Amino acid sequence: MKPGRFTDIHPQMLANADDYRLPLIQIPYNVAFTDILYPIMRHILGKETQYLERYVDVQNTLTETILAGGSVNEIAEIISRNLHNVVTVHDENMQCLACYHGAGNSNDQERLSLILRQVSRQQREYSNLGDYPSFKFLTLPENEQEIRYIEQPIIGDGIILGYLRIWELEHQLTEADLAVAKQCATMLAVDRLKFLSSQTAEKKYRQRFLQELLNGHISSRGALKEAASSLDLDFSYPRAVTIFSTGTSKDQVAFLSKRTLQLTNSYTSTIDPTIIAGNMAEGLVVLWPHKDTGADLLEEYLEKLMSILEREYASLEIYCGVGRTKEDPLLIRESYSEAKQAVSINFHLYRRERITYYDRLGTYRALVHLPQCDEVQRFLAETIGKLLEYDQSYDTELIKTLESYFSNNGNLAQMAKELYVHYNTVRNRLQRIGEICQVDLDDPEDRFSLELGLKLYKLKRIKGPQSE
Incomplete structure (x- = not known):
C-alpha cells in the first residue's frame, strides 16, 4: 500500500490484515506495482512450469520404458530419480514387486527393510478410490517411528492390481508429487496388465494340465514329459x-x-513359479513341489495361504486337505484322492483343524478304504x-454322548461340561448305552467295538466335501 495517497489507513484494511494475519507493506510512492508483482508472478509461474515439465518428463520416460519392454524395477527407478525419494511397487497382496532407493545411506536401507516387513503384514484396505492418491503414515513397531508416504493404487480393468508407494526418506513430499504418483500408477497398470495377461494364458494351460494329470488322463511317462516340457515344469522333485x-x-x-485363483497365484509365484494351482469341482487345488523345503516349511506356506484366503472370504469356513508327497509324478492322482478324503473327513467329522494332513488321520486312513460289504453293515x-x-x-x-465319551477319554466331568448337562445325567446316559448295546464300557474290547462302530457310522455319512 502507498499511505501517502490517503489521510489515514482505512480501518477495514487494518481489520482484514489482522483477520488474515497478513502484513501491510509500505511501498514508496515512486515504485510501480508492476515492478513488484511481475517478479512474484514469474516465481509462482516458474514453479508451476517446473512441476509441469517434471510431470511430462516422467510420463514420456515411463512410456518409452514400457514400450521398450522395461521391467517394473526400471519403472520404480525412474519414479525414484524424478521424485528424489524411495519408491516401492507392491502387488495386491502387499508383496513387494520392486524397490528402488537410489544412493540412499545405510540408515535409509535399514529403515526400508523395516518398512517392507511391516507392509507385508498389513491387511488390504478397501477405501474409496476417489480418496487416492493420498498421504499416509506407517508406524514402525520396532522404534515407534512414523514415516510419511504417498499411496496410490494401481488400477486396471476396474480392479486393484497393486500399489505404488513413495516414501519420505530423502526429501519432503509435496502436493505436486501426488499428481505425479497418480500418472505413474496409470503407466504401471499398463505394465501389470501386460504381465498378468501373459501369466493368465500360461496359467490356463497349467490348469488344464493339472486336471488331466489328477484325473488320470496322463498315464504314460512320455506324455507327462512332453506336457511338462512345454510348460517348463520340473517333475524331478516330489x-x-x-x-x-x-x-x-x-x-x-x-x-x-477368479479372485481366489488370482490370490493363490500371486502368493505362490513368490515361493516357486512352478507351483500349479487350479479350480476344480472339489475346491482350489494346489500342486506343491518338495525341494529343500521339508514338511515344516510347507506347513508355513499353507498357513500363510490359508490366512490370505480367510481374510478375503471372512464369511466362509475354509478347510484344507493335504495328500501325501509322491516321488512318482504318475502317482500324484493318489495324493489328490488323499487330499479329497482329508478335507472331507475334516469337515464332516473333525471341524477342529484348519488344515488336515492325510498321513495324520490315524485309523480313518484305514477305515475309509473299508468296503461297505454285508459284514460291515452287520457290525x-x-x-x-x-x-x-x-x-x-x-x-x-445317546450317540452324541458316546462321541463325547471317546473324545474326552471317558472323563465324565468334562463330558458334562461339553454336553451342558449335569454330571449324574452323563452317568445315567452311559449306563443306558451299556444296557441297550449289552456292553460293558469298562471292558477294553467292548469299548473298541463301540468306537470302531461309531467311526464307521461317521464315514458312512460322508458323501464328499460339497455335501450339505
Missing part, C-alpha cells in the same frame, strides 16, 4: 496335492472364483444300530 474347500456347495460357488447294526434306533424313537442324544 510333489503333494492340497485342496482348499468350503463345507457346502452354496459356499463353494462363491469361493471358486454297525450290532454295535451302534440299537443306539441309533433309540435316539430316533425317543429323541435322545
